[in-house]
Amino acid sequence: MSASRNGTRPAPFADDDRATRPRTVCSDSARPTAGPTQASRRRTHTCGSKGEGEAVPHGHRAPQLLMATRHLYLARHGVADAFGELTDIGRRQAGLLGERLAGVPVDAVWHSPLPRAVASAHELARHLPNVPVTEAAELVDHVPYVPSAAETPPSWAGFFDGYDDTEAASGQRLAEALVARFAKAPDTTTEGTRPDTHEVLVTHAYPIAWLMRHALDAPPSRWLGLNSANTALTVIEYRTGLPPAIVMFNDMSHLPADLRWTGFPESVRP
Numbered sequence: 001m002s003a004s005r006n007g008t009r010p011a012p013f014a015d016d017d018r019a020t021r022p023r024t025v026c027s028d029s030a031r032p033t034a035g036p037t038q039a040s041r042r043r044t045h046t047c048g049s050k051g052e053g054e055a056v057p058h059g060h061r062a063p064q065l066l067m068a069t070r071h072l073y074l075a076r077h078g079v080a081d082a083f084g085e086l087t088d089i090g091r092r093q094a095g096l097l098g099e100r101l102a103g104v105p106v107d108a109v110w111h112s113p114l115p116r117a118v119a120s121a122h123e124l125a126r127h128l129p130n131v132p133v134t135e136a137a138e139l140v141d142h143v144p145y146v147p148s149a150a151e152t153p154p155s156w157a158g159f160f161d162g163y164d165d166t167e168a169a170s171g172q173r174l175a176e177a178l179v180a181r182f183a184k185a186p187d188t189t190t191e192g193t194r195p196d197t198h199e200v201l202v203t204h205a206y207p208i209a210w211l212m213r214h215a216l217d218a219p220p221s222r223w224l225g226l227n228s229a230n231t232a233l234t235v236i237e238y239r240t241g242l243p244p245a246i247v248m249f250n251d252m253s254h255l256p257a258d259l260r261w262t263g264f265p266e267s268v269r270p
Contacts, residue, residue, distance in 0.1 A: 067239055068195040070186045073101060074208045074234040075200065078123070079262045080116035090116065091123050093231035093259050098124030100233070100254035104198055106131050110182075111202040112139040120231070121202040128200075136181070141204040143168070144175030144223055151221035175210050183214055185240040205263065208234055215244035230263040231255065 075097055078090025086094070106128050111121035113135050125133045146160050146168040186197045201207075209226035215236050216222070228234060228250050235247035252260040261269040 067241075068186045068188045069197075069240075070184065070238040071104075071196065071198045072182060072211070072236045072238070073104070073106075073198070073200045074211060074228075074236065075120075075124075075202050075231050076205050076208060076228045076263060077112070077114075077117040077120040077202060077230065079230050084114060084116050086116050086119035086123075089259065089262070090120065090230065093255060093262070094120040094123035095126070096254050096259070097231045097233065098127030101200060102127045106198050106200055108197075109133045109200045109202065110136040110139060112141065112204060112207075113137060114141060114204070117202050117204065121200075124200070124202070124231075136201070138174060138178040138181050139201060139203040139207055140174065141206060142174045143171040144178075144206060144210040145172060145220040147221040147224065151219075153224060156224055175207075178207055178210065179214050183211060183236075183238060183244065185238045188240075211236060212246070212249065215246050217243070227264060229261050232263075 077086065078093040079087050080090055081087050101124065109121050109125050109128065109131055111117045111133065117139070118135070121133050125131060143160075143163070146163050147156075152160065182199075182201065186195065188195055205228045206223070208228045209223040212226050212234065213220070213223040229252055231254075232250045232252045233254070234249045234251070237245045237247055239245070
């Protein structure tokens with residue numbers, strides 16, 4: 001796996017508060033109307049969030065809450081060489097991913113500061129005219145959480161040897177910043193913003209694994225083993241008032257067979 005600590009060290013594999021959806025309380029009530037008898041009645045329909053008493057005429061719909069959605073398209077960079085530079089194979093992979101995303105109304109492409117991610121982002125963006133391509137420091141390759149010995153699977157034994165508290169804390173701060181910036185529904189309170197956003201994040205296996213773990217609300221150590229192939233596509237959706245939804249993970253259908261599964265050890269490839 002080419003993802004590594006500080007971009008150089010190989011590895012064996014590559015909550016924010018959620019708003020509570022308002023409960024809706026609806027009831028029919030009979031209200032007397034003017035007329036000779038009490039038998040003549042007009043029905044009204046009361047519908048609103050719990051605690052509200054606003055009456056809405058029967059047959060009319062109450063205003064709906066805006067369900068804003070943030071679509072994140074996560075991709076690991078293309079194949080890189082031993083110096084962290086994108087190879088010709090990596091460029092082909094990134095270009096094919098760009099072709100796949102060309103039909104998506106992408107608002108922005110964000111990328112890690114490392115060269116292999118920068119080059120991958122610009123290569124795929126050739127298929128996304130007028131879409132801004134911007135660096136995001138939170139997407140840099142990093143270890144998001146250093147597990148305890150009891151949490152560490154046998155296949156990872158020894159990998160975290162030498163990580164001191166300072167290095168572990170730095171990685172955890174980056175992971176928290178990554179979630180705080182990207183793992184949330186779009187802000188619809190800002191003037192001019194759209195309810196739905198589509199953003200591509202070109203990053204590394206570990207940040208993708210961390211966002212997957214967060215979306216699953218899994219224990220911190222569960223990021224271990226959630227590997228991604230080079231330019232494989234993972235899609236997570238964030239909606240107002242709902243938990244994240246994983247649409248797909250590690251999907252390589254845009255790649256021909258000879259370009260799939262790079263980034264995985266030969267021993268675990270299908």
